Amino acid sequence: PGLLLGDAFPNFEADTTIGKLKLYDFLGDSWGILFSHPRDYTPVCTTELGQAAELSPEFTKRNVKMIALSIDSLEEHYSWSKDILAYNNDETVSEIPFPIIADDRRELAVELGMLDPEEKDQSGMPLTARCVFVISPDKKLKLSLLYPATTGRNFDEILRVIDSLQLTAHKRVATPVNWKPGDCVMVPPAIPEDEARSLFPAGVYTKELPSGKRYLRYTPQP
């Protein structure tokens, strides 16, 4: 278990709060984000799913379909959802805007390497960790995060990496450390100087380095 970058994401079938779904059918041609949480009715998870619900228009705008997962039952998901909405305190939203998978037999959690052995339920079974998998339209794993139960995720970082993945899927650029949308991007070394000039009419700036190699090239975000 444990998915590596570039692996084809398993086309699993699962019971969710919007009914049974098959992953590929659900995603269609969209990007996908699958994120697990340890347990319904727990504090950090409630803040995370609340934030995910609030940001769902940002994911939709980026053509990313969201799916949550934990080892709780559908009944627990349904009634916990009311707590999440109350936590968000947004009366215009009456439903969690993405499905939550009920992986109560831990089949997906095991298959996808999502368990956190340090967090156990009352019967001693491990809970799911805070995993994030970003899936590209060709159903490959593009990026993953694996955080323990103690540490809530950062949805700004999740949107930041989706922006980078989508930009670099369509433009021949890469994003530097701590990049944010609108910042300059890097020109990959495989693009020759002439071609770089015509590909990036906004200009290419090359930083001189002791090695004399001309690889540290910036251009405004295309």
Next chain:
Amino acid sequence: PGLLLGDAFPNFEADTTIGKLKLYDFLGDSWGILFSHPRDYTPVCTTELGQAAELSPEFTKRNVKMIALSIDSLEEHYSWSKDILAYNNDETVSEIPFPIIADDRRELAVELGMLDPEEKDQSGMPLTARCVFVISPDKKLKLSLLYPATTGRNFDEILRVIDSLQLTAHKRVATPVNWKPGDCVMVPPAIPEDEARSLFPAGVYTKELPSGKRYLRYTPQP
């Protein structure tokens, strides 16, 4: 290959820019962060290692030892290091303040599941992805990130999660979504109300929820 949360981190031996090291001896009682990059003399990696070098006092302050890794040779690491320092443009720092592993036979990259199959060198061999492994003093994997070559990491997020991991290793709290040091933290459900009151003399605030369950409890960061 591919490490899961809670796995004992392999006590590997490696050739590095500060000589041969064995992981556990190098780490001693410290926390550790092992991060891989695709290739020396490439643009995003230079910005990342430059940022890592600049932030090394922040990691030291947190008792975290840093180790970088790529599939390049020691000779490449040594001469590329000069480029990184020139990029940083900080004349007070004359050396990269952490070792860089030369994994030129890709042994660690394979063992630790760090390869990115979409990025290949001139001979068609896959490069390392942008992985981050945070290792606790008991040598277990506490958290991991797996980003592709196109997408530079965010060192603010890396420091944020280290702050959360260290806080929650010593105090019985967990950090909510988007938490930053100094923000309120969550009281885990396993702590009964009486005990929570005495454990957190700064006060515990419980949010009322439709389920009537009293699990959404905040307290100022202890």
